[in-house]
Amino acid sequence: MLALLNQLIENPQQLRSPAVQQPETMQEIELQRQLNEVMEQQPVVEDTANKLIMQIASARYDTIGPEEYETERLRRYFESKTPMAELNAEILRETVSAVTVRKKKTIITLKNGQAIEME
Numbered sequence: 001m002l003a004l005l006n007q008l009i010e011n012p013q014q015l016r017s018p019a020v021q022q023p024e025t026m027q028e029i030e031l032q033r034q035l036n037e038v039m040e041q042q043p044v045v046e047d048t049a050n051k052l053i054m055q056i057a058s059a060r061y062d063t064i065g066p067e068e069y070e071t072e073r074l075r076r077y078f079e080s081k082t083p084m085a086e087l088n089a090e091i092l093r094e095t096v097s098a099v100t101v102r103k104k105k106t107i108i109t110l111k112n113g114q115a116i117e118m119e
Helices: 002-010 026-040 046-062 066-079 089-095
Strands: 096-102 105-110 115-118
Touching (some): 026 046, 089 096
Antiparallel strands (some): 096 105, 105 115
16 A cells, blocks of 8 residues: 555656546536637637636536545645655545455545555
8 A cells, every 4th residue: 555655646647536527518518609709700809708718617617526626636635745665644544535455456545536456
């Protein structure tokens, strides 16, 4: 388990959110349609385009699930740590929600729901 956590510390970008990407909402589709119309008109009305871009970003932000937030938190957490010589209880407590030990395999489930196994 120590090697697995050190691997995450050395390369936190391998963390993945197990959540499925949400499809675009009707609101996002409509806002994107409006933005496309504004961008096709010359000269482009920058204030209107900026407002639509911010509304699209806000709509997309609202669809982000807790797994994505937790994945980003874990990435930042692991980025701030240095590899360990021995298992650190604080890192374990802050990042791991479950440990499953089978015959020749250890599976850790991170707090974002991602399961990582090691033989």
